[in-house]
Amino acid sequence: MKEFSPREQELLERLDWFVKLRWLFLLGLAALIFFSVRVFGLELDLHAIGPIAAAVLLYNIGFFVLHLFQSRFKRTPLSLRIEANLQIGLDLLALVLLIHVSGGIENPFIFFFIFHMIMGSILLSGRDIWYHAGATVFLLFLLLGLSYLGVISHYHIRGFASADLWNNEPYILAGAVAFGTTILMTVYMTNSITRSVRHRQDELLLAKGQIENKSRELEQANRELIRQQNLLVRSEKLASLGKLSAGVAHELNSPLTGIMNFSYFIRDACPEKEQVQLDVAVVIRETERCKKIIKGLLDFARQSEPEKRENDVLEILKKTIALVENHKDFREIEIIKDFDSGLPRLMLDRDQVQQVFMNLIVNAEEAMNGAGTLYVRAKPGPDGQSVVIMFRDNGPGMDEDTMRKIFDPFFTTKEMGTGLGLSVSMGIIVNHGGELEVESKKGGGACFTITLPANSGAGGRAAA
Ligand SMILES: Nc1ncnc2c1ncn2[C@@H]1O[C@H](COP(=O)(O)OP(=O)(O)OP(=O)(O)O)[C@@H](O)[C@H]1O
Numbered sequence: 001m002k003e004f005s006p007r008e009q010e011l012l013e014r015l016d017w018f019v020k021l022r023w024l025f026l027l028g029l030a031a032l033i034f035f036s037v038r039v040f041g042l043e044l045d046l047h048a049i050g051p052i053a054a055a056v057l058l059y060n061i062g063f064f065v066l067h068l069f070q071s072r073f074k075r076t077p078l079s080l081r082i083e084a085n086l087q088i089g090l091d092l093l094a095l096v097l098l099i100h101v102s103g104g105i106e107n108p109f110i111f112f113f114i115f116h117m118i119m120g121s122i123l124l125s126g127r128d129i130w131y132h133a134g135a136t137v138f139l140l141f142l143l144l145g146l147s148y149l150g151v152i153s154h155y156h157i158r159g160f161a162s163a164d165l166w167n168n169e170p171y172i173l174a175g176a177v178a179f180g181t182t183i184l185m186t187v188y189m190t191n192s193i194t195r196s197v198r199h200r201q202d203e204l205l206l207a208k209g210q211i212e213n214k215s216r217e218l219e220q221a222n223r224e225l226i227r228q229q230n231l232l233v234r235s236e237k238l239a240s241l242g243k244l245s246a247g248v249a250h251e252l253n254s255p256l257t258g259i260m261n262f263s264y265f266i267r268d269a270c271p272e273k274e275q276v277q278l279d280v281a282v283v284i285r286e287t288e289r290c291k292k293i294i295k296g297l298l299d300f301a302r303q304s305e306p307e308k309r310e311n312d313v314l315e316i317l318k319k320t321i322a323l324v325e326n327h328k329d330f331r332e333i334e335i336i337k338d339f340d341s342g343l344p345r346l347m348l349d350r351d352q353v354q355q356v357f358m359n360l361i362v363n364a365e366e367a368m369n370g371a372g373t374l375y376v377r378a379k380p381g382p383d384g385q386s387v388v389i390m391f392r393d394n395g396p397g398m399d400e401d402t403m404r405k406i407f408d409p410f411f412t413t414k415e416m417g418t419g420l421g422l423s424v425s426m427g428i429i430v431n432h433g434g435e436l437e438v439e440s441k442k443g444g445g446a447c448f449t450i451t452l453p454a455n456s457g458a459g460g461r462a463a464a
Pocket residue numbers: 296359363364367393395396397398402406411412413414416417418419420421422423445446
C-alpha cells in the first residue's frame with residue numbers, strides 16, 4: 001500500500017471507525033424497532049424498514065471487507081476521498097428512506113440528520129460536506145413535498161403522532177425551515193471547528209517535522225564531536241608515545257645489537273647440539289623479536305615527517321602486492337585485484353604508503369591464517385580528486401570491542417605481534433590528510449578502507 005500523509009492516514013482510520021460505528025447503528029436500530037413495536041405497541045412497517053436495514057448491512061459488509069484486505073488494493077488519496085463520500089452518501093440515502101417509511105415529519109428521529117452531518121464534517125473536506133448538507137436538505141424537502149402532494153404515499157405510525165401532521169401546512173413549513181436551518185448551521189459550525197483543528201494539526205505536524213530534523217542534526221553533530229574527541233585523545237596519545245618511543249628505541253638499539261652479536265659468537269663457539277647452543281638460539285630469537293619491536297617503535301616515531309612527492313598510488317599498490325604474491329605465506333591466498341584506471345596522481349611519501357599497504361595485506365593474511373581471499377579495490381573518491389583503496393578479507397573479522405582498540409599502539413591479539421602495525425599506518429594516513437576506516441563483524445571478515453586526498457596536506461581523520 002502507498003505511504004499516506006498523516007492526514008490521509010487519519011482519514012483511513014476514521015473510515016475504519018465509521019464501519020464499526022455502522023454495526024452499532026444497526027444494532028441500535030434493531031433495538032429501537034423491538035422496543036417501539038413490542039414495548040410501546042407502535043405499528044411500524046417492517047416490510048419497508050427491513051430491506052433498507054438489509055441494504056445498510058450489505059454495504060457495510062462491503063466496506064468491512066475492503067478495509068480487511070486493503071493492503072492488497074492500491075489505495076490512493078483519491079480512493080480514500082471517494083470512499084468517504086460514498087459512505088456518507090449511502091448513509092444519507094438510507095437515513096432519508098428510513099425516516100420516510102417510519103413516519104416522515106412525524107418521526108422525531110428526523111433530527112438524526114444533525115448527528116449524520118457532524119460525522120460527515122469530521123470525515124469530509126470543506127466543500128464535500130456542503131454538497132452533502134445541500135443534498136440532505138433537498139431530499140428532505142422533496143420527501144415532505146412529494147408526500148404532501150400525494151405523489152408518494154405517506155407512512156403513518158399509528159399510536160404515535162396525530163394522523164394529519166404530514167399534510168398540516170404550517171407544521172410542514174415550520175418543520176422544513178427548522179430542519180433546513182439546523183442542518184446548515186450545524187454544518188457551518190462543525191466545519192469551522194474541524195477546519196481550525198486541522199489547521200492546528202498541520203502546524204503541529206510541521207513543528208514536529210522541524211523538531212525531528214533538528215534532533216537529527218544534533219545527533220549527527222554529537223557523533224562528529226565524539227569522533228573528533230576520540231581522535232584528539234588518540235593523536236595526543238600517539239604524539240606523547242611517539243616522543244617517548246623515539247628516545248627509548250634509540251637507547252635500546254645499540255645494547256640489543258651488542259646482545260645479538262655476542263649471542264652469535266657464543267653460538268658459533270659452542271659445539272653443535274649442546275644445551276648452551278640451544279639456549280643461545282632462544283636468546284637470539286627473543287632478541288630478534290625485541291629488535292622487531294624497536295623497529296616498529298622507530299617507524300612509529302618517524303611517522304610525523306613524510307617526504308611527499310607526486311606519485312602513482314596504483315603503481316605503489318601493485319608493487320606491494322607483487323612483493324607478497326610469491327611469498328610462501330601467500331600461496332593459498334587468492335588476491336583479487338579490482339583497479340580503476342586513470343586514478344589521479346597524488347602527493348605521497350612512497351615508502352610510508354607502501355608500508356601501510358604492506359601492514360594491511362599482512363594483517364589480512366594473518367587473520368585468514370594463510371588461506372582465503374583478499375579483495376583489493378582501487379577507485380577514485382566521490383570528488384574525483386581523491387583515491388580510495390580498500391582491502392577486504394574473508395577472515396574471522398572482529399567484534400566491536402576489538403575494533404575499538406585496534407588502532408591503539410601495542411594492541412595485539414597475536415602471540416608474536418607488536419600491535420604497532422595499525423597505529424603506524426593510521427599515523428601515516430593522517431599525516432597524508434587521509435582517512436583509514438575499518439568495517440568488520442565477528443565471523444564476517446574485515447574491510448580496511450584508505451582515502452587519500454588530492455591535496456594530501458596535514459590533518460585528516462581517522463575512524464574505527
Ligand atoms: N584483517 C584483520 N582481521 C581481523 N583482525 C585484524 C585484522 N587486521 C588487524 N586485526 C586486529 O588488529 C590487531 C592490531 O593489528 P596491528 O597490525 O596493529 O598489530 P599486529 O598485527 O597484532 O602486530 P604486528 O603488526 O606488529 O605484527 C591485530 O592483533 C588483530 O587482532
